[in-house]
Amino acid sequence: MLELYQFEQCPYCKKVRDKLTELNIDYICRNVKKGTEKRQIIMTIGGKDQVPLLVDLDNQVIMYESDRIVEFLELNYGVKK
Numbered sequence: 001m002l003e004l005y006q007f008e009q010c011p012y013c014k015k016v017r018d019k020l021t022e023l024n025i026d027y028i029c030r031n032v033k034k035g036t037e038k039r040q041i042i043m044t045i046g047g048k049d050q051v052p053l054l055v056d057l058d059n060q061v062i063m064y065e066s067d068r069i070v071e072f073l074e075l076n077y078g079v080k081k
């Protein structure tokens, strides 16, 4: 199952959420608003305090950067699995 670390007001996160919805992909939404304790997990996972962060354990991928994530989703999940 894909996991998206994000917060609702982030426009880059919205871009990724919209793509996940467009492709009809189920995912776990991890809300990590800045200033919250939970946010530290992003550093632990990816080494950078930035969202969106996508974790795809099936493909062993941990990825920042919304444009890259969107491209990755289109390439790997563009055809319904």
Ligand SMILES: N[C@@H](CCC(=O)N[C@@H](CS)C(=O)NCC(=O)O)C(=O)O
Pocket (backbone or CB within 6 Å): 009, 010, 011, 012, 034, 049, 050, 051, 052, 064, 065, 066, 067
């Ligand atoms: N180029 C990045 C920009 C992502 C970005 O700037 N995210 C903001 C939230 S909207 C962030 O996490 N900034 C780091 C911070 O707030 O500490 C992308 O497209 O994903």
